[in-house]
Every structure is written in structure tokens, then in C-alpha cells.
Amino acid sequence: MNGLLALVLTAALAAPGAAEPGWAKLPGNPAFRSVLAYEDTRDGVRVRPFELMRTPVSNGDFLAFVKAHPQWQRGRVAAVFAESRYLQHWAGALDPGAASAQQPVVQVSWFAAQAYCEAQGARLPSWIEWEYAAAADETREDARQDPAWRERILRWYANPSSRPLADVGSQPADVHGIHDLHGLIWEWVDDAGSLLMSADNRDQGGADKLQFCGAGALSAADRENYAVLMRTAMLSALQAQDVTANLGFRCARDLAGATP
Amino acid sequence: MRSIRALTISAALAAAGLAGVATAADGATKTGPKAAETVHAVLTSPPQVPPPTGRNKPAKVVVELEVIEKELPIAEGSTYTFWTFGGTVPGSFIRVRQGDTVEFHLNNHPTSKMPHNIDLHGVTGPGGGAASSFTAPGHSSQFTFKALNHGLYVYHCATAPVGMHVANGMYGLILVEPPEGLPPVDREYYVMQGDFYTVGKFREKGLQAFDMQKAIDENPTYVLFNGSETALTGDRALTGKVGERVRLYVGNGGPNLVSSFHVIGEIFDKVWYEGGTHFQENVQTTLVPAGGAMIAEFKLDVPGSYVLVDHSIFRAFNKGALGVLKVDGPPNLAIYSGKEVDSVYLGDKAETLVAVDTAAKSAAAGTLSQDEQIAAGKALYAGTCSVCHQDSGAGLPGVFPPLAKSDFLAKQKSEDLIRIVLRGLTGPVEVNGQRYDSVMPPMSQLTDDEIANILTFVRNNWGNQGERVRKDEVKAVRAATPHAEGAAH
Amino acid sequence: MTFFRNTLSALLGGLLLATAAAAGGLPGDSVYQLTAGFTDQDGHDFHLADRVGKPQVVSLFYTSCRYVCPLIIDSAKAVERSLEPAQRDRVAFLIVSMDPARDDPAALRGIVDKRSLDTRRWTLARTDKAAVRQLAALLDVRYRELADGEFNHTSALVLLDAQGRRLARTERLGGAADAEFVDAVKAALNAAGD
Numbered sequence A: 001m002n003g004l005l006a007l008v009l010t011a012a013l014a015a016p017g018a019a020e021p022g023w024a025k026l027p028g029n030p031a032f033r034s035v036l037a038y039e040d041t042r043d044g045v046r047v048r049p050f051e052l053m054r055t056p057v058s059n060g061d062f063l064a065f066v067k068a069h070p071q072w073q074r075g076r077v078a079a080v081f082a083e084s085r086y087l088q089h090w091a092g093a094l095d096p097g098a099a100s101a102q103q104p105v106v107q108v109s110w111f112a113a114q115a116y117c118e119a120q121g122a123r124l125p126s127w128i129e130w131e132y133a134a135a136a137d138e139t140r141e142d143a144r145q146d147p148a149w150r151e152r153i154l155r156w157y158a159n160p161s162s163r164p165l166a167d168v169g170s171q172p173a174d175v176h177g178i179h180d181l182h183g184l185i186w187e188w189v190d191d192a193g194s195l196l197m198s199a200d201n202r203d204q205g206g207a208d209k210l211q212f213c214g215a216g217a218l219s220a221a222d223r224e225n226y227a228v229l230m231r232t233a234m235l236s237a238l239q240a241q242d243v244t245a246n247l248g249f250r251c252a253r254d255l256a257g258a259t260p
Numbered sequence B: 001m002r003s004i005r006a007l008t009i010s011a012a013l014a015a016a017g018l019a020g021v022a023t024a025a026d027g028a029t030k031t032g033p034k035a036a037e038t039v040h041a042v043l044t045s046p047p048q049v050p051p052p053t054g055r056n057k058p059a060k061v062v063v064e065l066e067v068i069e070k071e072l073p074i075a076e077g078s079t080y081t082f083w084t085f086g087g088t089v090p091g092s093f094i095r096v097r098q099g100d101t102v103e104f105h106l107n108n109h110p111t112s113k114m115p116h117n118i119d120l121h122g123v124t125g126p127g128g129g130a131a132s133s134f135t136a137p138g139h140s141s142q143f144t145f146k147a148l149n150h151g152l153y154v155y156h157c158a159t160a161p162v163g164m165h166v167a168n169g170m171y172g173l174i175l176v177e178p179p180e181g182l183p184p185v186d187r188e189y190y191v192m193q194g195d196f197y198t199v200g201k202f203r204e205k206g207l208q209a210f211d212m213q214k215a216i217d218e219n220p221t222y223v224l225f226n227g228s229e230t231a232l233t234g235d236r237a238l239t240g241k242v243g244e245r246v247r248l249y250v251g252n253g254g255p256n257l258v259s260s261f262h263v264i265g266e267i268f269d270k271v272w273y274e275g276g277t278h279f280q281e282n283v284q285t286t287l288v289p290a291g292g293a294m295i296a297e298f299k300l301d302v303p304g305s306y307v308l309v310d311h312s313i314f315r316a317f318n319k320g321a322l323g324v325l326k327v328d329g330p331p332n333l334a335i336y337s338g339k340e341v342d343s344v345y346l347g348d349k350a351e352t353l354v355a356v357d358t359a360a361k362s363a364a365a366g367t368l369s370q371d372e373q374i375a376a377g378k379a380l381y382a383g384t385c386s387v388c389h390q391d392s393g394a395g396l397p398g399v400f401p402p403l404a405k406s407d408f409l410a411k412q413k414s415e416d417l418i419r420i421v422l423r424g425l426t427g428p429v430e431v432n433g434q435r436y437d438s439v440m441p442p443m444s445q446l447t448d449d450e451i452a453n454i455l456t457f458v459r460n461n462w463g464n465q466g467e468r469v470r471k472d473e474v475k476a477v478r479a480a481t482p483h484a485e486g487a488a489h
Numbered sequence C: 001m002t003f004f005r006n007t008l009s010a011l012l013g014g015l016l017l018a019t020a021a022a023a024g025g026l027p028g029d030s031v032y033q034l035t036a037g038f039t040d041q042d043g044h045d046f047h048l049a050d051r052v053g054k055p056q057v058v059s060l061f062y063t064s065c066r067y068v069c070p071l072i073i074d075s076a077k078a079v080e081r082s083l084e085p086a087q088r089d090r091v092a093f094l095i096v097s098m099d100p101a102r103d104d105p106a107a108l109r110g111i112v113d114k115r116s117l118d119t120r121r122w123t124l125a126r127t128d129k130a131a132v133r134q135l136a137a138l139l140d141v142r143y144r145e146l147a148d149g150e151f152n153h154t155s156a157l158v159l160l161d162a163q164g165r166r167l168a169r170t171e172r173l174g175g176a177a178d179a180e181f182v183d184a185v186k187a188a189l190n191a192a193g194d
Helices: A002-013 A059-068 A110-119 A127-134 A147-158 A226-236 B002-016 B126-132 B162-167 B212-216 B314-318 B338-345 B347-365 B370-384 B407-411 B414-423 B448-459 B471-479 C002-021 C068-081 C105-114 C129-139 C179-193
Strands: A023-026 A029-032 A045-047 A050-053 A252-254 B038-040 B060-075 B078-085 B094-097 B101-108 B139-146 B151-156 B171-177 B187-196 B206-208 B222-225 B238-241 B245-254 B259-264 B268-272 B280-283 B285-288 B292-299 B304-310 B322-328 B425-431 B434-440 C037-040 C045-047 C056-061 C092-097 C122-126 C143-145 C151-153 C157-160 C166-170
Touching: A023 A127, A029 A127, A045 A127, A050 A127, A059 A110, A110 C129, A127 A226, A147 A226, A147 B078, A147 B212, A226 B162, B060 B094, B060 B222, B126 B139, B151 B245, B151 B292, B162 B187, B162 B212, B171 B187, B171 B245, B187 B238, B245 B259, B245 B285, B259 B292, B280 B285, B285 B292, B304 B314, B347 B370, B347 B448, B370 B448, B407 B425, B414 B448, B414 B471, B448 B471, C037 C105, C056 C068, C056 C129, C068 C092, C068 C157, C068 C179, C092 C129, C105 C122, C157 C179, C166 C179
Parallel strands: B038 B060, B060 B101, B078 B206, B094 B171, B187 B245, B238 B322, C056 C092, C092 C122
Antiparallel strands: A023 A050, A029 A045, A050 A252, B060 B078, B101 B139, B151 B171, B187 B222, B245 B292, B259 B285, B259 B304, B268 B280, B268 B292, B304 B322, B425 B434, C037 C045, C037 C122, C056 C157, C143 C151, C157 C166
């Protein structure tokens, strides 16, 4: 607990812009084009500069968190915040067992992910922040039009989930110095509950007006970008207490000194 | 979203001990019409089909279908991560009766990476159930529908991106029987075509990844029946016996290609085209649209291997759209006798056919010797008789009686033997102590010369001893014999 | 200094949330496990756990919403009307704003007055942005703020039992009250009252 607090405080006290090993600074984009087409985002969405963890949160990281915050331990967490399979792959409440310290933590609920980030003085990234960051490859900030970029993402879907997850950071870093945005796990985002995706994804814009008050469900702006669409389908299928074997998270935070 | 919510609510209700309070979000699916009987649907993996429902009134049918993502062989030495309904491609076969109220449970296995749902083309309602069955990994969805229309229907996953879910094998068939059921047949099989898109080439070894661009271009690496190049070949071939009626339930999952479904060497007696109410008769090849199905029925007349193909034929021989239906039983040479044609057609028999020619000339000149007859008979036997009785004259134990050292043969007079060749022989005979009960078709297409020569050969070979048979004897017996059609050429 | 204060408050918030999860006495599946602070139309602060004891009909809305949100209140009122007078006193209605930036207590009070809501039973409330996300997640209401300040959102009335556990929900808005939802409310009152 002390160590954790110290770490957080150190982070908080660090001068703006000072590089911290676990975090990457992203410049943002005044008009980022999301794969999701909302009627108010046709001209792009502003993504402010922010910081993102270079790797997803690992079992080791999460173990330190639940040691410091017992109410988030398996068996103690309120059912309303995490379903029964929460951290089920660990051997015990404080024992990851076969789950190695360097593998990404999975089987965590949105509430738990949020609490973890809050404990780091951070937050979950928004969908748009995540999507913006994940548009990069090793050399470009936006590689999404490159079929090779897509193919690489889609290849992940071909890996059966019975195979053990790789350690965090084992894939090459992208141009921002961030690892594993694709090819390892799904990641929670802060506004996962805003993905008003119709349950029948073929309804493109024909959503029930009453259910979706006014503007309707989102639809895919870039239908060829199946790779990213899969993430939104996944996140929109989940409730905030749900966990899955391939779903983890990383945290984001506003640039030090920036007004939120 | 809605279905998951319903699940959560029912969980909450159970916890609160108020399970009797109906709260499902989707008003239309809460309570189906009351049915007298509740049954659990029998689901089968391809190529098997569940037994007929056998019910004369509607019931409430509970269907439990599990979605599981798993690595399965796509070809010899190649695997692919299929997304499946029930662990197989195509998914489990579902069989209900018209009027049934179907309570459908879609369970997405906890190891799944993806959310999935199901659109059943047999469902009347928004999205065919898709809107009520969107299911995250480790969750279950439930919805209820009434099977209003009978027919054979495709079901498939409709989660974004739909094409990819379908291309990964997420489809299957649901049969809604008409109230009176379907006429009984001896065998029913479940075959479904699909096209697959891999980054690696056809038959490249190892785990193959999905290739989105090939899918968009509609340029499949594989076109397969039942999800694998070897799903219906070798030990896994469909089987049948001569005399049986077979019904195939054939679907096409796509995602892209339309199938020109054909069984090489069979004519479908009936095809319920598009899986609908009406049938067409005497069909060679029938179209199965992507997202569509058909039912074909035919009788097995002739033993052998029948090859199921998409008759867009490069798909069959270069992309894997091949299956085999292996039919056992006695041959019916009256309908089909392939090898006869071969022996006449092949040039390598020229030498022996010389003997036939020589015998014919000698016979015309009145100088025909027994040796010439035996030589000609040997060549003719090889072309006509050896299909069943074998080159060695040993026949096939229990199926085709032997001619070699045959006690049956020794007892027959020449005219009896001639009659057997001209009229065929049906029913039980005992040869060398073994009973045979099969059919020899009439061979009246042979000329008098040919029959005389064959019989002379048979009587003087393999340890048999007997008189030569003369053309005149054949002619006399033929004249006294009612006309019988010869074996087909 | 702004930055420092923000960081500290974030830290405190984290500790708060942490403590919140351990809220004693409540069932683990109670929505009232959420311990964020709320403020009602009269400026009174409260916590969800303060509402233990009565079944509640809960929903999210925002005051500047012109189309669906009035229907949410209509629907909740229709539920209220379909109860016997004696039953009405034993149920509470809690409508929380998803627009904390604009919906201060005065804005909420305006709606109470305009819609003649009886504050013995009705509470309109606001909380901070993060708590709205959490409450929405607990109620499975999905919403998204648009660039122009409007919201896209799903609409539902959610019935909580006296301990804050979810019992039922309806998405049927406008027109007569959803009969099954009303039945669920009555059943909850019977369970809580006897």
C-alpha cells in the first residue's frame, strides 16, 4: 500500500512532460476519424493530448492492487461490481497461480478496472482515445488504411483462446512507444457503456428511436475496418460487472497540468 | 444487449426469491403459447440428422446450443480457428415440428473471444432472433419463437462483422417438419457447403489465419462440405446400401458462393428446391443459394462410390468441395456395368480381341476349333463376366458364386448354361457348399457366337471339365427364350 | 497548483470508491454498494444507501432533453398512478441526471415544479460524471454525450427492492404503464411491507 501510494505520488509530483517509463505521451488529434459514425462526429472527433500506459495491466500489477485494496479481492468484491468469474483463473484471492506476473490480467470487470486506474491517479481511456492510440503501427500514427495493419489485427482472432496469453510488452512498440493495443487482449474503456451498438449489428442506423433516444445507434463509418468493429461489438455485448478470459485493460490520464 | 439484460434480471429475481414475477425486457418473447408437452431437442453433429420428431401435435421444444471457438482441421495437416455452433462446422442440426414453440438458449462458451448471436431463417421476428441473442463470452441468452412455417432453414451468426463470423463457420440447419412429418426413408444425412478464406495457400500446413481481403474479393481458398476437406471422405464417407432411399439435407452457409450441388452418378428423384414446400423430380444438379438449403431424395440402385460436388467444378477438384457416398451391395448390371465398356474401349486388349476376331472368322468358315473358342471366350469373359465372377473365376464369397471348380456348373447341361446367360439368374443357388442369393442380369446382348465361346472357355478352365458349346445350341435356346433385355451398354 | 489539487482529489476519490465497495450490511448485489455522493433538487446531499428500506423506481434522464426524457417521467408517473394510494406511500422514485454539467439542483427543482412531482416520493438528483457512468452501468442504461450537449441514451425504469437489488425493468415508455412492471412493483411492496 505504501509503495503503491508512493508510486502514485511520485507520478503526480513529476514535472509535466517528464518521461515516466510506464507511460507514453500521445499528442492527440484535432479531428480524429473514428470507425464509428455518430451523427455528431462526421467531421472527426477531437482527441486531446493524453498519456496511456505502455502495456496492459499485468497480473503482477493487479496483485499489488488487490493486496492494497482487499475489497477488490476475489471472494470479497461486491457481486454488483464483479460477476462470479472475476479473477477466477487465479489460484486464490492473492495467488495468481499459473497466471504469470507478466501476463496481462484478464477476468476483470469494468468496475475493477476503473478502481485500479483510480488508485493510480488515473482513469480508463475513453473509446476514442483508445481507438486513436490503436490506429498506430511501428512507424505511423495512423496506419489504418494499410491492409497489412488490418491483417495483423485479424490474425489475432485466428489464435484460439485456449493458448496462453503472451507476456505484456512482448510485441514491438508502436510509434508512440505503446505495446499490445492489438494482438493480445480486449481492453475496457471508460465509456464502454456508451457504445450503443444494436444487438443485431446488421441494423445500420435503423435502430428503435425510442430505445436510442433521438440519434440512433452507432453505425460503422469504415465498414472495411472489421478489425476495430469487432472491439465495439465485444464491448457493447458486455455489462460493467462482466469478465471474460480475454478482457483486460490499461489506464490513461490527462497530461499533467491540463485542465480536464 | 437486451438479452444479456434479461439474463441479469432473471439472476436478480432468483436471488430475491421472486422468480414468479415476469420482467423480461422483451415483451413479445416472455410467454409463448402454452404447449401441452415440453421436450428437449436432440441436436446432432454433421453428417448425422436427428430422428423425426414423431409428434402429431405441437410441443414446447427446448434447444440448447453452445457457441465454441475451436481449432479444427480444414485439410490434411492444416487447421483453422473455426467459430462454431455446437463444436462443429456446420453447427448442430436442429429438428422441430411446425407449430412448435421453441425456447432457444444460446450459450457462448467462457473461452470464446467474441460475442455471438444467432439469426434463424426459420424464425419470424426481427433479425430472426439476432436482436435477442447477442451474447458475450461466458453468457447465455434465451428467446422463444413459434415455428410458423415448415421447411429447411439456415441459421447463422449475425454479429459484426457478419461476413467474418459466417466465414469462420457459424451456420447450420434447422428443419421444421410439416405437421404430417416427412415420408420415412432409410437414411438421412446433413451436408452443408461453405467457402473459407485463409492467408495461406490451399493445403498449406499449420494453423491458417482468416484473410479478409480474399473474403471481400470472394476468392476462397477452400470450398468445403462440412467444414473440412476430409469431412466426407475415407472413413468418414457417407454410407448406404443398394435398395435404400436416402435423403440429404443440404445447406449452403456461404458467405459468398452459390452452390451447384450435384452427386456424380446419381439423379435426385426429388428435390425440395430452396428447402421449400414443392419438389422437382429427376434433377441432376440443383442450386443451393448462400444462406439457403434444399432437400434431395434418391434411391440407391448400384453399389459404388458417389461423389458429392459443387459442380462449379474447380471448387470440387481444386478447393475441396468433394464428399463421398459409399454404397454397398450387389451390383445391378442391368442398370450399370462400367467395366464392360472399359474392356471394349481400351486399346491394350487388342491382342485378346484378335482371338475373338479369329474365332468369328473360323466360325463363319466352319473351321472353328475348341482352342479358338477358348481363346475368344477368355477375352470375352474378361470383358463381360469378370466384373462379378472375377478374372480368377473365384467370384466373391457370399456375393458372387465361383465358376472355378464349380459343382453347380458341372451339374448343368449346356442348354441350362445358355439359358442362365440369356435370361440371368435370380434367387438362391448352392455352389461348392455355399449359398448365394443374388442377381445376375440377363446377358442377351451377347451374340450366339460369343455365348458359345464364353461357355466353352468357362467349361474348360480353372479345373472345370465339359463339352464345348456350339453356336447352334445357343441359337436354339435363344429362339425358345422369351425376349429379355441385355445389359446396358 | 491546479494540477496538484486535481491529482489529490483523484486520489481521494479512489480511496472513496475503495471504501465504498466495502459498504457493510448491504447485500453484495445491491446497487447501493455505489457510495458516490448525490444531491437532490433541494440541495440536500445523500448516498444511495440512505434509501434502504423502500422499494425504488430508478431511472436516468437530463433536464434539457426534449423528446424521450419527459416520457421517462410520464412513465414513472403512470406506474405511480396505477398503485393504490396506500401503496404509493411505500415506494420511492429516484431520477438521476446524466448531465451533471448543466443539471444543478435549481434545474432539477424546475422539473419537479413543472411536472408537479410529490417530493415525499420523488427525488430528482445529480452526482458527478464518474458516478453517473457507474450508476448507469449498474442499471444497464447506455448513454453517450453528443458534441452539442445532448445525449444519446437508452431509457428504462428499473425497480430496486428495499435493499437496492434490481428486481425488474421496463423499457416501455409512453402510454399506459407496463402492467408487468406494475405487478413487479406491487410484489416488491408486498415483500417489503409484510
